[in-house]
Amino acid sequence: MMSENVxxxxxxxxxxxxxxxxxxxxxxxESMKPAFESANLEPKDIEFFVVSNAGxxxxxxxxxxxxxxxxxxxxxxxxxxxxxxxxxxxxxRVGYTAVKSGMADIVLVLGVEKMxxxxxxxxxxxxxRFGSYFWEFENFGLTFPAYYALHGTAYMMKYGxxxxxxxxxxxxxxxxxxxxPYAQFQREIDVETVMKSPxxxxxxxxxxxxxxxxxxxxIILASEEKVKELGIDEKIWILGQGVGTGTANLxxxxxxxxxxxxxxxxxxxxxxxxxxxxxxxxxxxxxxVHDCFTAPEIIAYEDLRFCKRGEGYKLIxxxxxxxxxxxxxxxxGGLKAKxxxxxxxxxxxxxxxxxxLLQKAEPGRQADINKGRWxxxxxxxxxxxxxxxxxxxxKR
Ligand code: COA
Numbered sequence: 066m067m068s069e070n071v072x073x074x075x076x077x078x079x080x081x082x083x084x085x086x087x088x089x090x091x092x093x094x095e096s097m098k099p100a101f102e103s104a105n106l107e108p109k110d111i112e113f114f115v116v117s118n119a120g121x122x123x124x125x126x127x128x129x130x131x132x133x134x135x136x137x138x139x140x141x142x143x144x145x146x147x148x149x150x151x152x153x154x155x156x157x158r159v160g161y162t163a164v165k166s167g168m169a170d171i172v173l174v175l176g177v178e179k180m181x182x183x184x185x186x187x188x189x190x191x192x193x194r195f196g197s198y199f200w201e202f203e204n205f206g207l208t209f210p211a212y213y214a215l216h217g218t219a220y221m222m223k224y225g226x227x228x229x230x231x232x233x234x235x236x237x238x239x240x241x242x243x244x245x246p247y248a249q250f251q252r253e254i255d256v257e258t259v260m261k262s263p264x265x266x267x268x269x270x271x272x273x274x275x276x277x278x279x280x281x282x283x284i285i286l287a288s289e290e291k292v293k294e295l296g297i298d299e300k301i302w303i304l305g306q307g308v309g310t311g312t313a314n315l316x317x318x319x320x321x322x323x324x325x326x327x328x329x330x331x332x333x334x335x336x337x338x339x340x341x342x343x344x345x346x347x348x349x350x351x352x353x354v355h356d357c358f359t360a361p362e363i364i365a366y367e368d369l370r371f372c373k374r375g376e377g378y379k380l381i382x383x384x385x386x387x388x389x390x391x392x393x394x395x396x397x398g399g400l401k402a403k404x405x406x407x408x409x410x411x412x413x414x415x416x417x418x419x420x421x422l423l424q425k426a427e428p429g430r431q432a433d434i435n436k437g438r439w440x441x442x443x444x445x446x447x448x449x450x451x452x453x454x455x456x457x458x459x460k461r
Pocket of ligand 1: 150185186189192209210265271272273274275276277357405446
C-alpha cells in the first residue's frame with residue numbers, strides 16, 4: 066500500500082577514520098547492528114535494502130550480496146547505488162521511494178566506504194573522475210580540491226570573502242568534531258592551524274579539505290502503517306526531498322559562486338516540506354551541509370537561502386552557524402572533521418538528523434530543538450548531483 070509518509074525508525078553509525086582493524090563486512094555491521102537495535106527489528110524484518118558504495122578504491126564490489134550473506138538478509142531484494150559524494154542521499158531516495166510507493170514497508174539503507182584500501186594518490190585520481198573525465202580531468206588534471214578551488218576563488222573575487230573566512234568553517238567543524246566520538250578528527254584547531262597548513266589547491270590548504278575516510282552509516286525506513294503496527298515511539302519523518310543534476314563540464318556553467326543543482330534541489334525540498342523558501346531558517350533547528358572543502362559550506366548557506374547571496378561568509382564570521390546562532394550547521398563535525406567516506410556521508414547526515422531531532426546528540430553538540438525540522442544537503446561532484454532532504458518530528 067502506498068505510504069504518504071515515510072519514517073526513519075532506527076539508525077547506526079560506525080567510527081569514521083582509518084579502519085584497517087575491520088574488513089568491509091564488519092565495518093557495515095558496526096552501523097547495522099545499532100540500527101536494528103534502535104528500531105527493535107531483526108534482519109528477517111527487512112523487505113528490501115539499498116547500499117550506497119562508490120567503491121572504486123576497495124576490493125569488494127558486490128557489497129549488497131556480501132551483506133546479504135553476512136547479515137542474513139538473503140534472499141531479500143537489494144540495490145547498490147552511486148551518485149559520487151551524494152551516493153548516500155541517492156540511497157535514501159531509493160529507500161524512500163520504495164516505501165512511499167508501497168513496494169516495501171521496511172527498508173534498510175546502508176552507506177559504506179573503505180577508501181583507505183588504496184593509496185591516497187590513487188584515491189584522489191579516482192575521485193577526480195566524478196567531474197568531467199575527458200576534458201577537465203584528463204586534459205587539465207583537475208582533481209577535487211582544484212575543482213572546488215575554482216568555486217572558492219570565484220566566491221572570494223565576487224563577494225570579498227577571505228581565506229580566513231574559509232578557515233573559520235574548519236575551526237567550527239573541528240570544534241564540534243571534537244565532541245563527536247564517531248568523528249575521524251576529534252581535536253579543536255584555530256584559524257592559525259588552518260592558515261599555516263600546506264596549500265593543496267589555492268585558496269585551500271590541508272585544513273580546508275575533508276579527509277579520505279573509512280566508515281559506514283545505516284538507517285531503517287518504515288511506512289506509516291508499519292510505524293503504527295510496531296508502535297514505534299522514536300522516529301523522525303522525511304518531509305521532503307529535492308534532487309538536481311548539473312553539467313559535467315564546469316565550463317558549461319554560468320555561475321561559480323553557487324551550485325545550480327543545489328539551488329534547484331533546495332527549492333523542491335522546501336516546497337514539498339511546506340517551508341517558506343524566502344525564510345527557511347524560521348522552520349529549521351539546524352542543518353548538515355556538504356563541506357567537502359570549507360568554501361562550499363559557505364556557498365551552501367546561500368544555495369539553501371540561510372542568508373542572501375554574497376552574505377554567507379558573514380554568517381561564519383559572526384558565528385551564526387554555531388549552536389545558539391541563526392542556524393547551527395555541521396555540529397557533528399561535518400565532512401571536514403567527522404570525515405567523508407563517500408558512500409556513507411548522505412546516510413550519516415540522516416543519522417545526525419535523527420539524533421538531533423530526538424535530542425540524542427552527545428554533550429556540547431546538541432542543538433536546541435524547537436521547530437522540529439533538520440535539513441541535509443549532500444552534493445556529488447561539484448554540483449554534478451545535489452540532494453536536499455528535510456526531516457521532521459511531525460509528519461506532513
Ligand atoms: N584535514 C586535516 N588533516 C589531514 C587531512 C585533512 N583533510 N587529511 C590528512 N590529514 C593529516 C593526516 O592525519 C596526517 O597527519 P599525521 O602526519 O599527523 O599523521 C597528514 O595530514 C598527512 O595525511 P595524508 O593522508 O598522507 O594526506 P595527503 O596529503 O595524502 O592527503 C588531501 C590530503 C587533503 C590531499 C586528501 O585528504 C584529499 O584529497 N582530500 C579531499 C578528498 C576529496 O576530494 N573528497 C571528495 C570531495 S567532493
